[in-house]
Amino acid sequence: MSESAKLSFKGQDYEFPVITGTENESAIDIAKLRASSGLITLDPGYKNTGATKSAITFLDGEEGILRYRGYRIEDLAEKSTFLEVSYLLIYGELPTQAQYESFSKEITHHTLVHEDIKKILEGFPSNAHPMGVLSSMICALTAFYPDSLNPNRTEEEVNLSIIRLIAKMPTFAAWAYKNEMGHPVNYPDNALDYCSNFLKMMFALPAEKYDVDPVVASALDKLLILHADHEQNCSTSTVRIVGSSQASIYASISAGINALWGPLHGGANQSVIEMLEAIKADGGDAKKYLDKAKDKNDPFRLMGFGHRVYKNFDPRAKIIKKAADDVLEKLGVNDPVLDIAKELEQAALNDQYFIDRQLYPNVDFYSGIIYRALGIPTDMFTVMFALGRLPGWIAQWKEMRENGEPIGRPRQVYTGENERDYVSMNKR
């Protein structure tokens, strides 16, 4: 028997269907709310509002659960690879050996980018933030593949765009870094796996031989898996709403990169390290910064802490924290900010302000410490987040398109001036 929800307004009763998902989440279907009652809802930041039905990622903020297409994030981080997880998110099932080989071969075949992209890259000053360079180069793909602008492309044509995105994103990411360093760019090496190829494009120099450290490549692969999707977060919602206007997948992903850039979202991993460095430079007094974070008159927030959905430990943070210890030990890296991070975490977890607000470390709190140990510079951390999130954005864009969802266009409650007559300049 289907459930319903009743609303009483100005003496009139209204009833709306309640839909329940496969994990027993329930939502009031308000599609007929305005037509029947004249009312709309208001929910800044969409804290209580579902934008869509999705079969890709399930997370339970209270229980600290995260699953991609039903598979536990803990299992995928331990047993899978980033390309296999990308296939799972985009096509819905874990690939067979043949499907996986075909998928990774196609991606390898498309890693090279048009030489004219280098002219765009060279137009950026070396102080350009790599996220701006990355989103620009991804959007530039609309110029090199204008067929992507056609909203009525076949599934095969859309799939080629998907392959091109996954294949070329590491190249663009590494080139954004080389632009910043003033180094010549490296071309992809198709003999290498996905993460090793990225690391070589990032760190190889013409004057020296470069061998990829398998420990680094493996740690990077795990980090990309952990960032691969996270249901309707800010950047994913951006990708879906831009795609809902039938903008090309390249334009939609470029918009997602820009949304991720903000320090409250993916940019937090860069802000966490900058915060930890500042605490270290200021004598390492974790409690002083905890007090700043609690002071309403101080704009300082404990970056890497808190989450819109997780009101328990972010399961990714738990995995990354353990990986940080493992990777730093294997690489023989001793990073004092890791100790400050752990001290800050312990202090916050035992502080009433954080307990009352259910603020726990999120995915960004420890990830930067690993990126740093892998030799990745701080302002490339959010680029790494984008590299990981790409298959999730693609899967969500594809689902939105396949479900034939309408163009996203929220309503508002107007609070401005009522009607008034124009006043000529000499009378103002």
Ligand code: SDX
């Ligand atoms: C990501 O949505 C996703 O899934 C995102 C993500 C993904 O995978 O896509 O998980 C990735 O973006 C992780 C979050 C990274 N951002 C940060 O670490 C920045 C610091 N965190 C916050 O700014 C904040 O916690 C948010 C933005 C993450 C969540 O903000 P909400 O849900 O809008 O919560 P809020 O700002 O309303 O905070 C509720 C209360 C407030 O206090 P009161 O007004 O109730 O007294 O908690 C306080 C906030 O001031 N608070 C913090 C805090 N986070 C929230 N206080 C100090 N330090 C913090 N970090």
